[in-house]
Amino acid sequence: MSKKVIVVGAGFTGLQLARTLVAEGVHVVLVDRDPEKVQHARNALDCTVVESDGNSPETLSEAGIATADALVTLTDDDEMNMIVCSLVDADYPDVLKIARVRNYAYYLRTTATASRHADATASGERRPLFGVDHMLNPDVEAAAAITRAMSLGAVGNVIELGGGYGIVSLPVVAGGPFDGVPICRLSKMPGWHYLVAYVESDKTAVLPNGNTMPEAGDRVGVLVSLEDIPSLMLFMGRSAEEILRTVTVFGADRVGTLVVDHHVSSRRASVFSRIFGNSPREKTREMTIVDRDPHLCREAAERFSNVRVLCGDMTDADLVREESLDAVDLMVAASGNYESNLVMAAYLKSRGVKKTIALTASSDFDDVARKLGVDVAVPMRDTVVDCIVSHLRGDNVKSIHAVCNRFFEIVECEVSPSSRAAGKALSELVNDGEFLALLVQEKEGGRYSMPNGSTVIAPGARIVLVVKAGAGDEIQLFTGEA
Amino acid sequence: MVLPLLRIFSYVLALAGVSLLLPLVAAVRYGETRAAWSFAVPMAASIAVAVAITVVYRHIKAAPLSIRAAFVAVGGSWILLGFFGSLPLWFSGAIKGFTNCVFESISGFTTTGATVIFDVESLPRSINLWRCEMHWLGGMGVVALVVALVPLLGIGGMKLIQAETTGPEKGKLTARITNTAKVLWFIYMGFTAAQFALLLVCDMGCFDALCLSFSTLGTGGFSTRNLSVGAFENPAVEWITCAFMLLASVNFALYYRVFTGRVGGIWRDSELRAFAGIVFATTVCVVLIQLPGAKAFGETLRDSAFHVASIISSTGFMTDDYTVWRPAAQIILLALVLIGGCSGSTAGGIKVVRWTVLFKQLVNEFRRLVHPHGVFTLRLNAQPGRETIVPYIASFIFVYLLLVLVTMLFGALAGLAPFEALTGSFSMVGNVGPAFGELGPTAHYGNIPDFLKCWYCVVMIAGRLEIFTLLILIGTVFSFRRNSAGSRRYN
Numbered sequence: 001m002s003k004k005v006i007v008v009g010a011g012f013t014g015l016q017l018a019r020t021l022v023a024e025g026v027h028v029v030l031v032d033r034d035p036e037k038v039q040h041a042r043n044a045l046d047c048t049v050v051e052s053d054g055n056s057p058e059t060l061s062e063a064g065i066a067t068a069d070a071l072v073t074l075t076d077d078d079e080m081n082m083i084v085c086s087l088v089d090a091d092y093p094d095v096l097k098i099a100r101v102r103n104y105a106y107y108l109r110t111t112a113t114a115s116r117h118a119d120a121t122a123s124g125e126r127r128p129l130f131g132v133d134h135m136l137n138p139d140v141e142a143a144a145a146i147t148r149a150m151s152l153g154a155v156g157n158v159i160e161l162g163g164g165y166g167i168v169s170l171p172v173v174a175g176g177p178f179d180g181v182p183i184c185r186l187s188k189m190p191g192w193h194y195l196v197a198y199v200e201s202d203k204t205a206v207l208p209n210g211n212t213m214p215e216a217g218d219r220v221g222v223l224v225s226l227e228d229i230p231s232l233m234l235f236m237g238r239s240a241e242e243i244l245r246t247v248t249v250f251g252a253d254r255v256g257t258l259v260v261d262h263h264v265s266s267r268r269a270s271v272f273s274r275i276f277g278n279s280p281r282e283k284t285r286e287m288t289i290v291d292r293d294p295h296l297c298r299e300a301a302e303r304f305s306n307v308r309v310l311c312g313d314m315t316d317a318d319l320v321r322e323e324s325l326d327a328v329d330l331m332v333a334a335s336g337n338y339e340s341n342l343v344m345a346a347y348l349k350s351r352g353v354k355k356t357i358a359l360t361a362s363s364d365f366d367d368v369a370r371k372l373g374v375d376v377a378v379p380m381r382d383t384v385v386d387c388i389v390s391h392l393r394g395d396n397v398k399s400i401h402a403v404c405n406r407f408f409e410i411v412e413c414e415v416s417p418s419s420r421a422a423g424k425a426l427s428e429l430v431n432d433g434e435f436l437a438l439l440v441q442e443k444e445g446g447r448y449s450m451p452n453g454s455t456v457i458a459p460g461a462r463i464v465l466v467v468k469a470g471a472g473d474e475i476q477l478f479t480g481e482a
Numbered sequence: 483m484v485l486p487l488l489r490i491f492s493y494v495l496a497l498a499g500v501s502l503l504l505p506l507v508a509a510v511r512y513g514e515t516r517a518a519w520s521f522a523v524p525m526a527a528s529i530a531v532a533v534a535i536t537v538v539y540r541h542i543k544a545a546p547l548s549i550r551a552a553f554v555a556v557g558g559s560w561i562l563l564g565f566f567g568s569l570p571l572w573f574s575g576a577i578k579g580f581t582n583c584v585f586e587s588i589s590g591f592t593t594t595g596a597t598v599i600f601d602v603e604s605l606p607r608s609i610n611l612w613r614c615e616m617h618w619l620g621g622m623g624v625v626a627l628v629v630a631l632v633p634l635l636g637i638g639g640m641k642l643i644q645a646e647t648t649g650p651e652k653g654k655l656t657a658r659i660t661n662t663a664k665v666l667w668f669i670y671m672g673f674t675a676a677q678f679a680l681l682l683v684c685d686m687g688c689f690d691a692l693c694l695s696f697s698t699l700g701t702g703g704f705s706t707r708n709l710s711v712g713a714f715e716n717p718a719v720e721w722i723t724c725a726f727m728l729l730a731s732v733n734f735a736l737y738y739r740v741f742t743g744r745v746g747g748i749w750r751d752s753e754l755r756a757f758a759g760i761v762f763a764t765t766v767c768v769v770l771i772q773l774p775g776a777k778a779f780g781e782t783l784r785d786s787a788f789h790v791a792s793i794i795s796s797t798g799f800m801t802d803d804y805t806v807w808r809p810a811a812q813i814i815l816l817a818l819v820l821i822g823g824c825s826g827s828t829a830g831g832i833k834v835v836r837w838t839v840l841f842k843q844l845v846n847e848f849r850r851l852v853h854p855h856g857v858f859t860l861r862l863n864a865q866p867g868r869e870t871i872v873p874y875i876a877s878f879i880f881v882y883l884l885l886v887l888v889t890m891l892f893g894a895l896a897g898l899a900p901f902e903a904l905t906g907s908f909s910m911v912g913n914v915g916p917a918f919g920e921l922g923p924t925a926h927y928g929n930i931p932d933f934l935k936c937w938y939c940v941v942m943i944a945g946r947l948e949i950f951t952l953l954i955l956i957g958t959v960f961s962f963r964r965n966s967a968g969s970r971r972y973n
Contacts (some may be wrong), residue, residue: 298855302866312855319855 004064005026005392008084009074010037013100013138015044017072017385020406021356021392022047022471029063039393044282054084057091063200065319070096070392071269078103082446083132098391099132100384104254106135134391141383143258146357149376150259153244154355155229157366157376159410161464163448165439166226167197167410169403170236171370174216177235184210189235194230195450197221197438197466198408205404207436207466219370221466223438223450245286245354246328250314250344251335252291252300255359259334260287266302279294288323290314291335314344333358338365338380346372363406382406393475402469409469410438417459419480427453433473439464485539486547486638487555490572492532493628494559498566499528502612508689509608520573524566547638550958556625556645557955560943563624564588567616568793576609581932583912588939590616591624592946593828595703595798595915598928598935601929603708607689610706614693617702620946621730621828622670623647630663639663645951649825649833649893650875655738668738670828674699677726684718694719698726701828703798703915712789712801712922720784720801724791728761732797732822750864752842753835757794760821760834764814765790771811786811796830798915798923805922812918819908830913830945832882836875838862842871881949886911889941896934910938911945
């Protein structure tokens with residue numbers, strides 16, 4: 001029996017979520033009131049599409065809410081998203097409800113009051129606020145992704161996994177250590193380990209085996225401990241990672257200010273550690289916000305006392321020269337205009353900025369970003385979809401990240417004692433589908449390590465896999481959920 | 483407009499009349515018969531007038547005060563008070579000449595503390611007590627006390643208090659304005675009582691202690707001794723007075739916050755930080771300048787701290803004649819005359835908050851020069867976006883300096899030397915009292931020409947009410963005269 005998910009709102013995010021879920025074999029029902037969107041969805045996707053208002057109980061029961069596992073509301077209207085969840089919660093408390101809430105004030109208030117609200121319910125029935133189990137704020141998720149990339153030095157897209165490991169996506173340069181060397185012959189490094197998680201070329205992507213030979217122009221996903229990223233960079237022939245001391249954020253709207261806020265507040269919180277200085281990366285960050293909109297600039301200037309705020313056009317060469325914006329270490333393009341983010345990041349990269357991060361509409365732009373020389377592209381829509389999907393995958397799946405143009409997924413999940421893989425060595429599972437185990441926890445709550453064939457999968461431990469996107473069977477091998 | 487004004491004036495007079503009770507008791511107690519009569523008559527008269535006005539107009543419902551009427555009420559009240567306060571001085575024959583009496587009285591109510599009397603120790607004790615009590619009444623504001631005591635003024639009260647208190651921003655501490663006025667007066671009384679008690683502990687006489695406390699909390703400067711606080715030759719008294727002068731020149735709204743348990747945000751107050759910084763820095767400077775002298779360190783520190791506090795709080799007490807100090811130390815004190823205390827305190831001067839805002843504005847202008855595209859905001863008390871206050875403050879300082887210039891010119895016309903004319907005008911507009919040179923703390927204003935005394939009276943009231951109130955009053959009087967033949971515009 002497959003899962004059933006109702007998605008209200010067939011915008012870009014709704015469609016992409018539906019596509020991802022359909023590929024996994026989930027039964028998806030899309031609901032939207034716009035006939036054009038409905039028609040488009042019908043043509044593009046293999047799922048049920050209902051043309052109706054999402055907020056009427058009749059529509060939802062017609063869509064089969066009674067038998068659904070989850071409801072995701074993604075309309076443009078925050079209030080609608082929350083009300084629909086609330087309506088459904090009244091009748092079907094067991095359905096998992098996820099709502100996209102763009103209004104930051106709602107999001108803040110709700111996350112803050114949710115716990116209090118749950119405690120206050122006298123009947124002992126702990127219902128979340130508005131019946132929404134997970135509230136998603138795209139801006140917050142995007143800002144979190146950017147902040148993660150910044151904290152790792154903007155070395156390329158880094159996917160953080162459990163146990164302090166991460167997967168860094170790196171280009172294979174001609175004459176570099178990966179160029180034309182079979183995976184099994186890659187040099188072993190003293191003191192630190194790495195593992196090639198996937199090899200991606202222009203046309204295709206593969207899970208590597210010992211004979212896979214990356215070529216110049218390909219990209220490799222390298223699993224490495226986050227602490228060892230500087231060593232990896234050195235190994236790749238790049239200079240040791242400089243500290244990103246000066247940061248320019250383009251865009252003073254929600255995402256930009258959230259990114260700045262995170263760094264400013266972490267700086268404020270660590271007065272003690274600043275004096276006795278044990279985090280050199282954080283302590284000397286100098287932030288500048290640039291935006292064209294005077295009102296946004298004013299708000300930013302009022303909000304942040306130690307951040308330089310500039311009002312102007314970043315493509316204005318005079319402004320760039322005047323404020324030496326081309327000499328900063330990191331430029332984060334996080335405005336609401338995704339296309340101009342890419343252009344800005346590429347432009348400043350060409351002017352000499354060391355690292356650039358750009359917020360893009362979706363991972364479809366990853367290639368463009370790479371070709372433009374943008375170091376990290378954070379895809380807004382995929383960040384949201386990833387987040388929703390990880391909520392939908394059930395409790396045992398802890399995180400999920402799409403890589404290689406969504407060809408592969410990196411899945412972190414908990415091994416269920418009832419699953420087939422529990423208690424077996426990895427070599428016993430070779431015939432059970434195509435996957436690559438990247439990290440295995442030795443036991444529940446224990447250390448993570450890179451496994452070999454004889455590693456035994458302990459029940460309750462976590463495992464990190466690379467699988468083809470939508471490969472539900474491989475994941476179920478470990479999670480045991482049907 | 484006339485009736486509500488009449489009522490307010492009568493309340494203010496009645497209140498001043500009632501406050502004559504204290505010196506009256508003192509006069510009776512010390513057997514000063516003539517002084518006793520000179521207190522009793524104005525007291526009876528003022529109360530009679532107030533009762534009469536209240537009774538005659540009891541059936542007429544007063545219209546709410548217009549904004550202009552509030553300014554006129556406050557300005558007029560202060561002029562009336564000046565004349566009323568001079569009556570006991572005149573009747574008792576303690577001070578010769580009506581002009582001198584009015585000057586002394588206005589100097590009292592405006593907490594200036596400039597005296598025309600050569601030998602204050604020869605005055606009747608009750609007259610000395612009245613001089614100091616005028617400081618105390620004027621410090622927190624008589625109109626504020628009226629608002630606190632007369633609930634009828636409820637709605638117009640806010641406007642009245644705004645016209646009377648100092649500083650660019652005036653808010654209510656409590657939901658009701660009468661409560662705000664009461665709270666401020668209670669805090670004020672509490673501090674007075676505290677200083678009085680501490681001085682008694684230091685073996686000071688009850689009479690001197692009360693006079694000194696009144697004069698200190700009002701940041702006035704009248705003393706019962708010719709040598710001011712120095713006459714007591716008691717270091718403890720000097721330190722206590724120094725501390726209370728500083729306490730009185732801090733915004734009283736902050737004390738309210740402390741007493742209601744919101745201590746946390748106190749240090750975020752930009753003005754308090756600047757004030758503390760200025761006091762500390764100037765004290766250190768004066769000590770360093772004065773130290774290579776004959777006196778011991780402890781004494782130099784005490785004298786320096788005392789005079790810094792005395793000048794920045796616009797009190798004008800002295801323990802030492804600072805006009806014989808080294809010139810650099812004198813110039814520092816002169817700068818403090820211009821800076822003044824905090825807004826919402828009993829101190830005079832331009833007020834620290836105005837300098838703070840202008841300084842922040844200056845910093846922003848510099849940043850704007852370096853970063854033409856930069857967006858900067860002015861933070862006051864950790865609140866962003868306060869740029870709107872800058873034009874108001876700039877225009878205030880402009881008018882203030884204009885008044886100083888005109889006053890200087892009048893001083894020079896009256897035959898004062900340039901330095902005396904300059905510092906005298908600073909001292910009058912800033913309600914400090916003593917100036918420098920020939921008008922120093924050991925001298926007095928008795929010998930200057932009468933017309934200059936009259937002008938100084940106007941300037942002292944203007945300085946106490948922060949100029950705008952008096953300007954509006956003058957403007958109203960003139961336009962009222964011009965229009966009185968035609969329609970009554972201000973009804």
